[in-house]
Structures are given as structure tokens and as C-alpha cells.
Amino acid sequence: MSEKIQTDKAPEPVGMYPHSRRVGKLLFLSGVGPRKPGTKVIPGVMMDGQGNALGHDIETQCHSVFENVRIILEASGSSWGNLVDVTVFLTNMQRDFDTYNRIYAEYFKENQPCRTTVEIKSLPTPIAIELKCIATID
Amino acid sequence: MLINFVFIFFSFMGYLAGQDVEYLQSEEFKQINMPFSEAVRVGNLLFLSGQIGDVYTDIPGQSKLAEGGIRPETRQTMENIKSVLERYGLSLENVVKCTCMLADIKEWGEMNEEYIKYFPINKPARSAFAGTGLAMGARV
Numbered sequence: 001m002s003e004k005i006q007t008d009k010a011p012e013p014v015g016m017y018p019h020s021r022r023v024g025k026l027l028f029l030s031g032v033g034p035r036k037p038g039t040k041v042i043p044g045v046m047m048d049g050q051g052n053a054l055g056h057d058i059e060t061q062c063h064s065v066f067e068n069v070r071i072i073l074e075a076s077g078s079s080w081g082n083l084v085d086v087t088v089f090l091t092n093m094q095r096d097f098d099t100y101n102r103i104y105a106e107y108f109k110e111n112q113p114c115r116t117t118v119e120i121k122s123l124p125t126p127i128a129i130e131l132k133c134i135a136t137i138d
Numbered sequence: 139m140l141i142n143f144v145f146i147f148f149s150f151m152g153y154l155a156g157q158d159v160e161y162l163q164s165e166e167f168k169q170i171n172m173p174f175s176e177a178v179r180v181g182n183l184l185f186l187s188g189q190i191g192d193v194y195t196d197i198p199g200q201s202k203l204a205e206g207g208i209r210p211e212t213r214q215t216m217e218n219i220k221s222v223l224e225r226y227g228l229s230l231e232n233v234v235k236c237t238c239m240l241a242d243i244k245e246w247g248e249m250n251e252e253y254i255k256y257f258p259i260n261k262p263a264r265s266a267f268a269g270t271g272l273a274m275g276a277r278v
Binding site for chain 2: 082084085086093097101104111112113114115118121136
């Protein structure tokens with residue numbers, strides 16, 4: 001009825017869940033952040049020695065999280081142009097919304113999926129943005 | 139026969155290319171110049187972008203929140219959802235899943251009381267949670 005998909009090319013999930021799951025011609029992605037695949041490095045997050053975030057470069061995090069979404073889509077037989085619904089979680093709407101919104105627009109010149117943006121208190125790793133997506137599979 | 143074949147071929151290619159997806163934006167929505175669609179149709183499913191309880195003002199491309207807090211904002215949000223659904227040939231009776239994001243979980247009860255008025259018969263699946271911030275300082 002549905003098929004779960006996992007790929008080494010995307011950041012390792014932080015819990016017992018797949019990168020995506022296919023149901024017919026729809027693809028549901030788990031939440032994904034900007035962490036660099038195969039490492040614990042998070043581009044755009046300045047860390048102290050204790051694993052605490054000292055600062056965020058939201059621009060770098062946006063590019064990195066969009067790249068991770070693209071990797072998962074392609075590893076699942078879908079593509080960037082197949083996105084239909086995007087939920088964006090930000091940890092600091094006031095500081096980051098404008099920058100994120102500007103970069104987001106550059107990535108969605110062709111297709112414009114539905115989108116919802118919400119600010120939340122924290123995410124499981126010290127990141128400032130996470131995406132949850134639904135796409136089609138041709 | 140050949141024409142038929144060509145037609146079938148292109149229909150098949152259309153199917154492969156996922157042409158049963160439509161990105162939907164009304165003229166009013168286009169004016170606010172956001173980088174997303176107000177709805178996307180995929181086959182028999184319609185996905186809606188997040189809605190808050192805002193109303194368009196006389197200035198093109200500008201909107202403001204309904205006044206009075208969580209109850210008026212919830213009602214306006216539901217009216218906005220209803221308008222989008224109706225624009226694309228559906229109604230609130232076709233809703234199967236809602237995610238409600240609140241500015242404060244203490245307003246869950248009041249939101250619910252307004253929300254439920256819009257779903258007298260079929261109750262969609264739902265999740266509700268509070269974040270720490272929504273666009274335009276909205277309550278829901």
C-alpha cells in the first residue's frame with residue numbers, strides 16, 4: 001500500500017522514520033533541516049564547543065535545506081518541480097522571515113506549491129528552519 | 139489510426155509528466171505577491187496554503203486582520219478557506235484534514251467553538267498546536 005524510502009545522500013533522520021513514503025502517485029517527506037548529509041555539520045549554524053548554537057546564517061541554512069529536500073525528492077523518484085505542499089517551521093520569524101521568503105522565491109520561479117509558515121519555539125537540533133513537504137510522482 | 143496513436147501517445151506523456159497538477163492563484167491573491175499558490179490541485183485532492191483571518195483592504199495587495207482576537211479571526215479564517223474552496227468548485231463539506239496553528243494554546247477552546255460551526259455534519263481529521271509566531275501577528 002505504501003513504500004518507505006531512505007537514502008544515504010540526505011542527512012540521517014534523528015529518529016525512527018524514513019526520508020519519505022510513497023502512496024500511489026503522492027510522496028510524503030519527513031521533516032528535514034539543513035544538516036550536511038553524512039556529517040553532523042550544519043551549514044549556517046555557528047556552534048560553541050558544547051553543541052549550543054551561537055548564531056544563525058539563515059541564508060546559508062535556506063540553501064542547504066532546499067538542497068536536502070531536492071536530494072530526497074530525486075532519491076524518491078520525484079523532483080523539485082513536483083512539490084505541491086510545503087510547511088515551513090522557523091524558530092525566529094521576526095529575524096528570518098524576509099530573508100527566507102526572498103530565497104524561497106528564487107527556488108520557486110516555475111512552480112508554486114501551497115505553503116504554510118509557522119514559528120515554533122525550538123527544533124530537535126540547533127537549526128533555524130525545517131521543511132515538511134508533499135510532492136507528486138509522475 | 140495514426141492520429142489516434144499520436145493522441146494516445148501524448149495523453150500518456152501528459153500522464154507521465156504529471157499534468158493532473160494545477161497551481162491555482164486568484165487575481166486578488168496574485169496582487170499580494172507571495173511566492174506560493176493559494177491552492178494546488180492534484181487529481182481529486184486540493185491542497186490549500188495556510189490561511190489567517192485577514193481581509194483585503196481598499197489598497198490593492200494589502201490586507202489586515204479581522205479585529206477582536208481569536209473568535210473573529212477564527213471565523214474570518216474559515217470564511218477565507220471557504221472562499222478558496224468555492225473558487226475551485228468545492229465546499230467545506232469536502233474538507234478531510236485540517237491543521238490548526240495557534241499563537242496561544244489557551245485559545246484552543248474558543249477557536250474550537252467557532253471552528254465547529256463550519257463543520258456541522260462531517261468532521262475532518264484535525265491536529266491543533268500552538269507555535270510562537272504567525273504571519274502578521276495572527277492568533278490562528
